[in-house]
Amino acid sequence: MVTVHSGEAPFVVSAPGKVIMFGEHAVVYGKTAIAGSVDMRAYGLAAPRSDQQVRLVLPDIGVDVQLDATQLPRLAAGDLAHPGDVEALVGQRIGVPDGPGRTAVLAFAYLYGRLCAGSGAPGLSLCVRSLLPVGAGLGSSAAYSVVLAAALLQLGGQLQALGATAADRRLINEWAFQGEQVAHGTPSGIDNSVATYGGFLEYTRGRDPLPLPSTHALRVLITNTNVPKSTKALVAGVRALRDAHPAVVDHILDAIHGISATASALFQSPADGGALERQMSDIVRLNHALLSALGVSHPALERVRDITAARHMPSKLTGAGGGGCALTLVPAGAPAAAVAAELAAEGFCCYETVVGGPGVAITRTVNAVPVAAWIAATAAQAADIVAGFAALSAADIARLAPARG
Numbered sequence: 378m379v380t381v382h383s384g385e386a387p388f389v390v391s392a393p394g395k396v397i398m399f400g401e402h403a404v405v406y407g408k409t410a411i412a413g414s415v416d417m418r419a420y421g422l423a424a425p426r427s428d429q430q431v432r433l434v435l436p437d438i439g440v441d442v443q444l445d446a447t448q449l450p451r452l453a454a455g456d457l458a459h460p461g462d463v464e465a466l467v468g469q470r471i472g473v474p475d476g477p478g479r480t481a482v483l484a485f486a487y488l489y490g491r492l493c494a495g496s497g498a499p500g501l502s503l504c505v506r507s508l509l510p511v512g513a514g515l516g517s518s519a520a521y522s523v524v525l526a527a528a529l530l531q532l533g534g535q536l537q538a539l540g541a542t543a544a545d546r547r548l549i550n551e552w553a554f555q556g557e558q559v560a561h562g563t564p565s566g567i568d569n570s571v572a573t574y575g576g577f578l579e580y581t582r583g584r585d586p587l588p589l590p591s592t593h594a595l596r597v598l599i600t601n602t603n604v605p606k607s608t609k610a611l612v613a614g615v616r617a618l619r620d621a622h623p624a625v626v627d628h629i630l631d632a633i634h635g636i637s638a639t640a641s642a643l644f645q646s647p648a649d650g651g652a653l654e655r656q657m658s659d660i661v662r663l664n665h666a667l668l669s670a671l672g673v674s675h676p677a678l679e680r681v682r683d684i685t686a687a688r689h690m691p692s693k694l695t696g697a698g699g700g701g702c703a704l705t706l707v708p709a710g711a712p713a714a715a716v717a718a719e720l721a722a723e724g725f726c727c728y729e730t731v732v733g734g735p736g737v738a739i740t741r742t743v744n745a746v747p748v749a750a751w752i753a754a755t756a757a758q759a760a761d762i763v764a765g766f767a768a769l770s771a772a773d774i775a776r777l778a779p780a781r782g
């Protein structure tokens with residue numbers, strides 16, 4: 378039987394991962410990138426509690442920590458001025474264990490410290506599960522960060538309408554960006570923006586992300602080459618090439634900007650599906666060729682490209698390159714399953730997904746049934762609501778996603 382903590386009713390927050398469609402690397406130099414949300418999401422169950430205990434459960438990465446809310450320090454804006462500040466302020470104070478979950482716990486403790494800590498701080502149990510692969514370039518850290526920010530803002534009564542208003546989204550995005558900063562230091566902000574707003578975004582550093590009012594949902598195949606990559610090293614490699622050959626590399630970056638501008642116009646155009654697919658195919662091929670010229674492709678990414686090109690499906694690397702993921706456009710009627718099988722036979726992992734789905738969402742009900750009762754019915758053997766949520770199958774977790782608009 379699932380027990381519910383007293384106080385406010387439990388709620389579920391979810392946020393999508395991202396795929397960069399066009400403009401990676403060039404975005405570092407102030408050029409425009411286009412990214413979209415994928416239909417794989419992170420899901421957080423927030424169960425408010427009245428005993429001032431704070432429990433964070435992250436089953437995907439083996440974290441289950443319980444902290445006394447009065448132990449968690451209240452943090453101020455300047456506390457994230459230097460990398461390592463959060464580590465010093467929070468990590469040592471509350472004794473966060475070393476290991477792969479350390480960053481995730483620190484990001485939570487930082488956001489709780491900024492948004493909730495202090496006298497009368499609310500207690501909660503928060504369990505986050507994700508259907509996104511971790512560290513594969515699909516923005517799992519940003520989806521996690523958006524879930525944290527939205528849950529804590531909701532708990533603190535700072536959202537107007539369960540994250541649905543423009544002001545709510547702006548607030549969630551701002552705080553999620555800070556969560557990403559705890560983890561990464563200097564993220565561009567594109568990942569948390571997509572996880573918050575969903576859909577397609579036009580993103581240029583230093584400007585507000587521009588949601589593209591697209592009516593075209595795109596079917597794509599995302600292939601994880603499973604080749605580990607270092608975003609930092611790849612970005613540094615492009616910088617070294619640009620320093621050595623500015624006159625050449627700046628033209629490549631400008632050309633990539635032109636691709637993003639073309640894509641932005643296409644997403645907003647009333648072009649029919651066929652015309653859109655033809656033009657998108659051209660710019661996918663061009664963008665990959667330009668990224669390859671910048672030295673950020675990899676033999677595994679070229680292999681994905683060759684296999685899909687043979688079936689008339691264009692691919693490009695997505696994210697930093699050097700391994701990680703490739704993005705393949707799936708035109709209507711294309712044999713996606715056959716290509717996915719061929720790619721899987723080479724040891725790659727494929728996900729077919731639709732780009733451009735909903736952003737952050739907070740819900741208190743599942744098909745009109747209160748979250749707690751739905752979890753109780755779905756995970757009947759679990760001892761409490763968090764254990765129930767942790768026990769849900771991936772298919773059940775996916776049922777908590779908002780419907781496409």
Ligand SMILES: Nc1ncnc2c1ncn2[C@@H]1O[C@H](COP(=O)(O)OP(=O)(O)OP(=O)(O)O)[C@@H](O)[C@H]1O
Nearest residue numbers: 435437480481507511512513514515516517518521
């Ligand atoms: N399911 C999850 N549970 C808890 N923490 C998670 C989860 N998914 C991601 N994270 C956090 O995000 C980190 C991985 O983020 P990282 O930025 O390295 O990869 P990514 O976001 O998947 O890829 P990219 O940033 O290149 O798109 C994890 O170490 C953890 O801190």
Ligand SMILES: C[C@@](O)(CCO)CC(=O)[O-]
Nearest residue numbers: 401402404405565696697
């Ligand atoms: C390579 C890059 O453009 C995208 C990595 O996902 C780096 C960045 O934008 O911070």
Ligand SMILES: [Mg+2]
Nearest residue numbers: 516517518519
């Ligand atoms: Mg990330």
